[in-house]
Amino acid sequence: MISEKVKSQIQVVQGDITKLDCDGIVNAANRSLLGGGGVDGAIHRAAGPELLAECRTLHGCRTGEAKITKGYRLKAKYIIHTVGPIYSGTAEDAAQLADCYRNSLNLAKEYELHSIAFPAISAGAYGYPLDAATQIAVDTVADWLQSHADYDMKVIFCCFDARTAQAYQTKMKME
Structure with a gap:
């Protein structure tokens, strides 16, 4: 059961993660970290060539x-790059997916x-079923927030489409 305090720290939005005004955004990267498709490519394009160099x-x-x-x-000061599992x-x-969120x-x-x-890590080209991926994301983030209750953190699940946003909102209500 997610406490009301933790629920108040989590927000689900539909939109473009590259346009969010927050301290950091998470990139669902590939192992090379040198850009790719989907959210990875969008972040690299929006951040500019300096990102690829770093x-x-x-x-x-x-x-x-x-x-x-x-x-x-x-707008984000930092990008945290994490590599989700290719679903098998x-x-x-x-x-490994829980590790992405925790780390x-x-x-x-x-x-x-x-x-x-966070984007929906591994739920795109890496084939992770959306229902399972969002459950792991919500559970892992809620657990982290509860175990770091003394640290002020706001978490946004930024969803590319309405279907993904609905999956996160459903998981938040079920907890």
Whole structure:
């Protein structure tokens, strides 16, 4: 059960993550961190070529881990890059997806960010079923917020379309 305090820290919005005014946005990146399709490509285009130059210095990222860069031309000061699992139906997929959210939040706290926006990690080209992906996202974020109750953090689930936004809103109501 998600407490009212935690619910008040989570917001579900439909829109373009690159336009959000928050301390950090999360990029659902590929292992190279050098740009790609979907949200990854949109973030790289909006942030500008300086992002690619900085990402080259990070030497990639393993599935479930997170790395941070400056936001460059975005309103967000930072971009946290995390690599979600390519869905295969194994228990490891769920653990790695939860790690994406947990590690991104830990990195945000380390850099003293107080607002962060997540896309639906792995729920696009990586084929993670939307219902399962949003459940893991909501559960992991709520658990993190509850265990870091002394830290002021606002989490935005930024959804590309109405179907994804509805999936998050449903999970928030069910908890």
